Amino acid sequence: MRSKKDANHNPLVRRFRDLGCTVMETVNTGIPGFPDLVVGTVGRNHLVELKNPESAYGRRGLNDNQTAFARDWRGERIYTVSSEDEVVAVVQNWRRA
Incomplete structure (x- = not known):
């Protein structure tokens, strides 16, 4: 089954790439609940879920599958971003760590 991308998906991906991330x-x-992206920067990989605050679905936050996946994931925390400003903030945070 193919999932539908959020309307802000492509601009957020582009912003990560503009900041030098893969x-x-x-x-x-x-995989039910698997995050939308794996983002690489400064030698680390991060799982990222994208949400669109312009849609009712996006404003509801993580769905049941996403919540279960995040709860059971034993790696680094899963990040949720919904705007280009949040992309910049999370990348800056990763680079400081």
Whole structure:
């Protein structure tokens, strides 16, 4: 089953790339709740869920599958971003760590 990308998906991916990150889009992995992106920067990989605050679905936050995946994931925390400003903030945070 193919998942539908949020309307802000492509601009957020582009912003990560503009900041020098590598991005693997994982929207259609077929794994329930798997985040939308794997983002690489400064030798680390980060799982990122994208949300669109302009849609009712996006404003609701993580769905049940996403919540369960995040709860059970034993790696680094999963980041949620919904705007280009949040992309910049999270990348700056990763680079300081």
